Amino acid sequence: MTTGIERVEEFVGAWNVLDMEKVLGMMTDDIVYHNIPMPVLNGIEAVRGMLGKMKAEQADWTIHAIAERDNVVLTERTDRFLINGKWASVRVMGTFELTPEGKIKAWRDYFDLQEWVSQIS
């Protein structure tokens, strides 16, 4: 039996090799993905569209803390991305709500938008 923690670790692993088909495949079709300071994305096609616009050449996410209860996994992370040859990072916490089968049906990331924007603009 795969735990929720293991599923989210696998999801982060997919990010870290930028395997976007695997990332998308681990979400439900009706995924609700919300970078809290930004507009919510509803559904897998909205997420696919956003990922298609991503300019990251590499990703390197580190999980500092992770815990789960009742199919909900909470994480504390630093997410780094190589964009236009320069590494940018954001300190973030995220909640992942999983189905009983281990698919991600909701993902909410909390971070300071200015911390991110100041590095990539």
Place this chain on the structure above:
Amino acid sequence: MTTGIERVEEFVGAWNVLDMEKVLGMMTDDIVYHNIPMPVLNGIEAVRGMLGKMKAEQADWTIHAIAERDNVVLTERTDRFLINGKWASVRVMGTFELTPEGKIKAWRDYFDLQEWVSQIS
């Protein structure tokens, strides 16, 4: 045996009645308290000084999700404060590192600073 989740729920309960002596009493003397978009506060006296400057007349924090592993408790919350007669709220996730005795030795809250500042200024 009190769980870490119960301790953090008790801590949020102390906030919700603005019992600042209880809040401080649940932290270690060498607490590291970091609102991530702001400077870190090291030690209980720094935290006491910050709380003394708080202008909240009431607090109303809601825990949306909570989980623990290895004396670390992760939370997803909405924190509301009544300030100058007006409610302001911030969507936030926070990590609480506990000692084996259940005191908070580190607290890190992740949120969008502008979301907060825009409501109180």
